[in-house]
Amino acid sequence: MNVTLWIAAGLLTAVALAGGITKTFVPKARLAAQHGGEWTRESSTGFVRTLGVLELLAAAGLILPGVLGIAPVMVPVTATCWVALMIGAMITHGRLGQSGLVLLNAVYLALAALIACGRFGPWSFGG
Template sequence: MSIAFWITAGLLAVVALVGGITKTFVPKQKLAAAPGGQWTANASTGFVKTLGVLEILAAFGLILPAVTGIAPVLTPITAICWVLLMIGALITHYRNEGVSPVMLLNVTYLSLAVFVAFAAA
């Protein structure tokens, strides 16, 4: 795999891990007060924590299969799942805030995930 793949997959994995840890362990009220986190005010705590756990799993799914060579098909599958998650994030942010700067980040992460999916396939 190319250096560009590893840099992109690593960056995306860090984003997923940080976002997942935040959603899983930071109280919902604190998330709702943060920029870009307003959507959590209208979501259940269980939903937010579930998204967090899925993001943590995505962080591992983007890297471990490619590194270990065990079920490497899971890396592009995880990247495609991340694309779907980012589409959901775009819809959620648009419904709650209209067009916002956070949506640019979502589009960036979506684009990185598309690259990872194709590069790993």
């Protein structure tokens, strides 16, 4: 199970890194023109960039504390925060009628919940 949790964390880290880089560095107008980025039309640039930075922090928080052994409790805390982020993403994409993206966000939510439950539970870094 430990290997499964590491794989899940690696997958979510890649997702968070890609999303974070995109939201932080790609111009909002370009994001809004792409499928899945329509929600940015009604959002401020600052809000989009803030989400991007949070996703970059999530990418670091899902892996680095466990690898470095420094505050490893931050891995399940980060995963729990990712669950909250995905709930918001599912609501947003649902309002836009993007059921495929809602389903994709649900998969990311499930991976994050697995990491949170496993790392807070029997497969914690301290146990």
